[in-house]
């Protein structure tokens with residue numbers, strides 16, 4: 165029998181590309197009060213066999229829009245207070261500008277962030293995050309990322325919450341396209357580039373564009389993850405890893421270990437909300 169379907173040969177780099185979400189049954193310190201699918205936890209990248217075996221970057225991705233009315237009721241708890249041993253975390257608050265608000269605690273302080281913003285959480289700092297306000301039809305979400313392939317937690321320290329802002333230095337508000345780097349937060353161990361089309365108005369064309377990065381390589385030991393996020397067809401990423409090509413739409417991700425030559429080109433679809441995140445597990449974005 166002749167197979168009419170064209171079969172793509174498995175290439176050397178297919179193992180680095182993941183399409184769709186891995187719904188995880190439980191996550192330490194995460195409790196949901198609402199039903200499926202939000203009683204499970206959406207993981208885009210981790211170092212397990214089911215994602216990219218050995219990946220050094222873990223990324224959680226909760227994206228919502230008016231198609232998810234349950235979230236608008238604000239019954240969702242993203243993460244209760246906890247700490248991470250020996251690893252740093254970065255929270256990325258993404259989507260339509262100011263369309264929703266999250267409350268982050270960092271040791272004894274409380275911060276309110278709206279998109280696009282980020283919080284760097286050094287290892288050992290007690291922290292939590294929860295949504296507290298959604299605008300009508302808000303579209304956006306949260307990416308939480310840690311600099312190893314898995315999400316290890318330890319219990320929180322107890323503090324009295326206070327109003328002073330000693331940890332404000334760990335927060336980046338409304339600065340794009342670089343949401344996190346050593347330049348912005350001295351202790352940061354992640355570099356985050358963010359390019360997002362945030363209008364869903366098909367008449368407005370300002371943000372429709374194509375973006376290209378030329379072929380480059382990161383040094384050994386510096387790993388990059390690219391997350392393709394947002395509404396289904398909002399952005400298309402054409403990716404080349406050495407001589408293999410991939411096409412990705414949300415939600416999907418690619419892990420690029422240091423030493424692998426790569427090139428990106430992406431385009432936004434008018435009227436759809438979504439974009440690209442590049443996360444590097446060092447505070448700089450070094451090319452060789």
Ligand SMILES: [Fe+2]
Nearest residue numbers: 246248253291
């Ligand atoms: Fe955490």
Ligand SMILES: [Fe+2]
Nearest residue numbers: 380382388426
């Ligand atoms: Fe890169």
